[in-house]
Amino acid sequence: MVKFLQRTYVYLIFAFLYAPIAVLIVLSFNASRSRGTWGGFTLQWYVELFQDRVIMSSLYTTLLIGITSAVIATVIGTAAAIGIHNSRGWQKKLVMNITYIPVLNPEIVTGISLMILFVFSKVQFGYLTLLLAHITFNIPYVILSVLPKLRQLKNNLYEAALDLGAEPWYAFWRVILPEIMPGVITGLLLAFTLSIDDFVVSFFTTGSGVSTLSITVYSMARRGINPKLNALSTIMFTAVLLLLLIVNLRQAREEKKGRRDNEQEKGFRIIGTVDAAGVDSEWVQSQ
Amino acid sequence: MTRSKAMLPYVVWMALFIVVPLFLVVYYAFTHTSFNGAELTFANFQRVFQPIYLKVLARSLKLAVISTVICLLLGYPVALVMAGNAFSRKSTIMLLFVIPMWMNFLLRTYAWLTLLERNGALNQLLTRIGLPALNILYTDYAVVLGMVYNFLPFMILPIYSVLSKIDQGVIEAASDLGANKFVVFMRVILPLSxxxxxxxxxxxxxxxxxxxxxxxxLGGGQYTLVGNLIEQQFLVVGDWGFGSAISMVMIILILISMAVMSFFEKSEEGATLW
Structure with missing residues (x-):
């Protein structure tokens, strides 16, 4: 009986979380423009969505910025994580604290401070400013996903490679990188997702004519309801579902591989996936 | 250690794009630019404390506190149930809490626009089952609802991750020593969580x-919160000094609330901010 009540409560919360999305998905196939009535099945809104020049060009911008910023952030972030892992004392502390600033700072403050910087240094607002801003808020998340992998690394692995005659770079490519690769890929995916999901920072750092999907949705939603947005939501939801499925299959496989991982590491991984979107509780744990 | 040099590009990057911009915010908050150049001023902060802006701050605080309390009241039981043995495939079910979070934030908020509208799905449902229609769109209720909807998973996940790590032996020990379920919860589970x-x-x-x-x-144009105020200063009014000052006040409010929180939390975890 208690179990039944408990389950019902959780299902109710799920209903609360999923009902709005379900309604949007149903409405995206509704032929009648008014939301209240069902006017039959249609794909009209999807057709209109793909013919909408503004939405399509902002989709392109979103993907372009997402991929470029994720790749650059992953390179800088992985290097940074290796550096942080190998440094000690106040240097390490200082760099880690700077890493947490964009994670803890309200997005709007990150947004306006970057806007001030770009105006101050007379950079033209557009793709470049957008890219720089996205890289900036992405790097810390890459570092936070690579660092735990480095901590798991056996200390003498790198030295063993050097002893066997490997050049430092070769040892990095053939020994270190393959070992930390899961963390690097998680970081890359995280950075990409954060980038395509971002609105606030983009809103303050983009120029006229350059608009990400989030910005376009914002300006359309401000004007009220638009069936094209329902279709867009359905597509995005499906895409997210697929992406998460892939990520989790990967993780499940990894977990099977390394059952030796201690409990804490496991807990970290769950949270690591989870707090992509916000402030991390892993920060609390790492203190 | 030469390998520590690998973080050099990152340090330069963060100095340029995180530290310098924050100093610029502080700079603008404390200066007034005129024909004679920039001069030190506290006028921006004095303006923040005018009644009209204090009202905005108070209103933002009120709505944020209400949303947080609702999230806690709704979320804690969920975390508690999930950490218990009501479900067998826990990680799959926990994933279901994460999925909506990964959908675009704007679209999630937009979804409530469709639901809450005068002729929206919610009112259709209410009239069909004979209840009076709700017109809460563009009110504080809608704003709180939007906040709870968007941020509820942020409450559930950290509580769940702490609860699921509690040693079952501690709970068994408490009940063996004669504590009933309520006492176990109040004296053992709650403090540990x-x-x-x-x-x-x-x-x-x-x-x-x-x-x-x-x-x-969801609140419509007339419902201004501190975020809207900052946005307006930077994108509409162009008063960076005032906008920066409000941002700083907001950051200070957040730091204070975090300090208060870590004071309440007696364990050593998360006690230090920087």
Whole structure:
């Protein structure tokens, strides 16, 4: 009986979380423009969505910025994580604290401070400013996903490679990188997702004519309801579902591989996936 | 150690794009630019404390606190159930809490626009089952609803992760020593889960206090929160000094609330901010 009540409560919360999305998905196939009535099945809104020049060009911008910023952030972030892992004392502390600033700072403050910087240094607002801003808020998340992998690394692995005659770079490519690769890929995916999901920072750092999907949705939603947005939501939801499925299959496989991982590491991984979107509780744990 | 040099590009990057911009915010907040150049002033901060702006601050705080409390009241039981043995495939079910979070934030908020509309899905349902229609769109209720909807998972996940790590032996020991379920919860589970509660509250309160999207979309134009005020100063009015000053006040509010939170949380976890 208690179990039944408990389950019902959780299902109710799920209903609360999923009902709005379900309604949007149903409405995206509704032929009648008014939301209240069902006017039959249609794909009209999807057709209109793909013919909408503004939405399509902002989709392109979103993907372009997402991929470029994720790749650059992953390179800088992985290097940074290796550096942080190998440094000690106040240097390490200082760099880690700077890493947490964009994670803890309200997005709007990150947004306006970057806007001030770009105006101050007379950079033209557009793709470049957008890219720089996205890289900036992405790097810390890459570092936070690579660092735990480095901590798991056996200390003498790198030295063993050097002893066997490997050049430092070769040892990095053939020994270190393959070992930390899961963390690097998680970081890359995280950075990409954060980038395509971002609105606030983009809103303050983009120029006229350059608009990400989030910005376009914002300006359309401000004007009220638009069936094209329902279709867009359905597509995005499906895409997210697929992406998460892939990520989790990967993780499940990894977990099977390394059952030796201690409990804490496991807990970290769950949270690591989870707090992509916000402030991390892993920060609390790492203190 | 030469390998520590690998973080050099990152350090330069962060100095340029995180540290310098924050100093610029501080600079603008304290200066007034005129024909004679920039001069030190506290006028921007004095303006923040004018009644009209204090009202905006108070209103933002109120809505953020209400949303956080609702998230805690709704979320803690969920975390508790999930950490118990009501479900067998826990990680799959926990994933279901994460999925909506990964959908675009704007679209999630937009979804409530469709639901809450005068002729929206919710009112259709209510009239069909004979209940009076709700017209809460463009009110505080809609804003709070939007915040709770968007931030609830942020409350559930950290609490769950702490609860699921509690040693079952401790709970068994308490009941063996004669504590009933209520006492076990109040004296053992609740205190042990506080770190999760603290990080959940932080994760809900911060975005709720600073949002300008939810209030703009669901609250309509006339409902201004501190986030909207900052946005307007930078994008509409162009008063960077005042905008920077409000941002600083907001950051200070957040730091204070985090300090208060870590004071309440007696465990050593998360006690230090920087």
């Amino acid at each position: 506080l770190p999760g509660v603290v990080s959940g509250i932080t994760m809900v309160f911060m975005p709720a206090l600073t949002t300008f999207v939810i209030s703009r979309l």
